Amino acid sequence: MDDAVERPSLSNRGFVDVSTSHSPPPQVSLVPRRRRSRTAFVMKALAGLGLTGVLGAGYWVQTHELSAGELMSELRRGDDPRFEWQSVDKKHWQAVADTPGESPEVTDAREGNSAGCQAGMVRIKGAFRRELNGTATGEVERLQDAACTDWISREFPARCRTFDREKIASEVAKLPTQQMDYCIDRFEYPNVLGQNPMIVATFREAEAICKKSSKRLCTENEWTFACEGEEVRPYPYGWTRDTTACVIDRSWRAFTDGALQPRDGQKAREELDRLWQGEPSGSRGGCRSPFGVYDLTGNVDEWTRSVNPTGYRSILKGGYWGPVRARCRPATRAHNEDFIAYQQSFRCCGESNDSVPAPAPAPPVASLVDAGPMTPSALAPVHGADAGSPRPTADLVAEWSSSSDDELEALTKARAARCTASTALGSHAGTISASTALATVALVVLRRRRRC
Numbered sequence: 001m002d003d004a005v006e007r008p009s010l011s012n013r014g015f016v017d018v019s020t021s022h023s024p025p026p027q028v029s030l031v032p033r034r035r036r037s038r039t040a041f042v043m044k045a046l047a048g049l050g051l052t053g054v055l056g057a058g059y060w061v062q063t064h065e066l067s068a069g070e071l072m073s074e075l076r077r078g079d080d081p082r083f084e085w086q087s088v089d090k091k092h093w094q095a096v097a098d099t100p101g102e103s104p105e106v107t108d109a110r111e112g113n114s115a116g117c118q119a120g121m122v123r124i125k126g127a128f129r130r131e132l133n134g135t136a137t138g139e140v141e142r143l144q145d146a147a148c149t150d151w152i153s154r155e156f157p158a159r160c161r162t163f164d165r166e167k168i169a170s171e172v173a174k175l176p177t178q179q180m181d182y183c184i185d186r187f188e189y190p191n192v193l194g195q196n197p198m199i200v201a202t203f204r205e206a207e208a209i210c211k212k213s214s215k216r217l218c219t220e221n222e223w224t225f226a227c228e229g230e231e232v233r234p235y236p237y238g239w240t241r242d243t244t245a246c247v248i249d250r251s252w253r254a255f256t257d258g259a260l261q262p263r264d265g266q267k268a269r270e271e272l273d274r275l276w277q278g279e280p281s282g283s284r285g286g287c288r289s290p291f292g293v294y295d296l297t298g299n300v301d302e303w304t305r306s307v308n309p310t311g312y313r314s315i316l317k318g319g320y321w322g323p324v325r326a327r328c329r330p331a332t333r334a335h336n337e338d339f340i341a342y343q344q345s346f347r348c349c350g351e352s353n354d355s356v357p358a359p360a361p362a363p364p365v366a367s368l369v370d371a372g373p374m375t376p377s378a379l380a381p382v383h384g385a386d387a388g389s390p391r392p393t394a395d396l397v398a399e400w401s402s403s404s405d406d407e408l409e410a411l412t413k414a415r416a417a418r419c420t421a422s423t424a425l426g427s428h429a430g431t432i433s434a435s436t437a438l439a440t441v442a443l444v445v446l447r448r449r450r451r452c
Contacts, residue, residue, distance in 0.1 A: 081273045090264040091205065093189075093426045094198045097280045107186065113292045116352040117183035118215070120191045122293050123352055124184055127177040128225040129232050136220055136306045141329040143171050144234050147169035152241070158441050159249075163239040172232045181354075184218060184226045185347035187281035187294050188302065194280050197300045197345040199272070200263055203314035203337040206303040206346035215348035220304040220315045220331055222349050225317070227297065227328035229290030232326050236289035236296050241326075245286035246298035248319065248326040250277045260340055275342050277321045297326040300345040304331075312336055316344070 084096040104120030111121050147167040181189035188197035189209065201209070202260040208216045218226075227236050237245045259271035278299045284389055287295050296302075301316045319326035320343040
């Protein structure tokens with residue numbers, strides 16, 4: 001009876017009856033499955049790590065505000081300098097341009113607006129709309145702000161895309177005028193078409209260089225009038241912000257504290273090479289004021305001499321290549337005469353042959369020593385040319401030299417806030433990536449248990 005019972009063969013149950021088969025057994029084994037499982041596990045773990053890396057790189061690029069093209073350029077460049085640099089008097093720097101530049105005499109002949117001035121200068125003559133109290137307190141700037149119809153950003157440094165031309169004309173018509181007649185350099189120092197501006201100059205050094213050329217540093221009102229003309233334009237080219245007209249609104253790059261100390265060192269050159277986004281003077285034909293002066297807004301900040309009786313004599317005008325106000329009226333009053341930063345330059349002014357001489361410079365007031373590259377400090381003892389001058393009171397310093405008008409400081413704080421937010425988001429993304437990796441491991445283990 002046992003012989004009558006049909007037993008299932010071993011082969012029917014998934015095994016090979018080696019007693020009745022003389023052929024080699026098929027290559028069926030659990031080992032390849034385990035290898036495949038390990039491979040899948042490794043690949044998924046690597047994918048999780050890769051995702052974390054991509055997210056981290058993305059947050060780094062966002063924090064440093066680099067475009068994809070800039071990032072690829074930086075990766076390709078490696079340690080090679082972006083520009084060739086020349087040191088000037090072991091204090092200042094100038095990026096070497098591709099061409100030697102055009103002589104001022106040739107430029108004068110083509111522009112035709114230098115009569116009564118030294119070579120390379122433009123004659124400025126007309127009625128300047130001054131503020132009611134005769135100083136500079138931001139009254140006209142606030143008037144223009146009220147006429148902005150389209151803000152890019154209202155956070156300081158605020159940027160307006162479009163101003164109401166008629167509203168500005170109506171309001172400034174109520175302001176008193178001051179007749180002005182003087183000369184101003186057509187370009188930033190060294191005032192040569194096609195050459196890059198010289199940068200990293202203090203206010204005192206700018207004064208000395210202008211004096212050596214039988215000129216003087218412009219007052220802030222002279223600079224402003226050369227920029228806005230009699231129409232009181234917000235921008236030298238008109239009433240609508242144009243990123244193609246002047247070198248403005250380029251990405252913010254964080255500076256390194258102490259990198260410009262000493263100014264003539266390799267560390268300073270490398271820092272400037274990393275930060276520089278300016279262009280040779282006169283590169284943008286559209287960045288031309290009503291009088292024919294170039295690059296007054298954007299490209300580099302320019303030192304001017306304050307018209308106010310108190311506070312710092314050293315005023316920065318025009319903004320630079322970054323995302324700042326870059327208008328004719330605004331000014332930065334937060335820094336003393338010895339302050340140094342990477343985007344600073346200047347241009348000179350002078351008397352026209354038949355003009356009335358400008359008022360003599362106001363006597364210097366006490367300098368306040370900056371605590372750092374971008375941060376004004378509290379009152380401090382002074383030395384040198386300003387020693388013995390009456391010290392301004394804390395109230396006057398707050399009125400005329402508030403750090404609230406320091407555009408670089410504002411950008412630094414905004415970047416710090418973005419970094420904090422990005423760090424929090426990055427941590428959250430890292431948590432998500434870690435959770436994804438753990439879920440992947442759990443899934444692999446579960447699938448392996450099923451197969452076993």
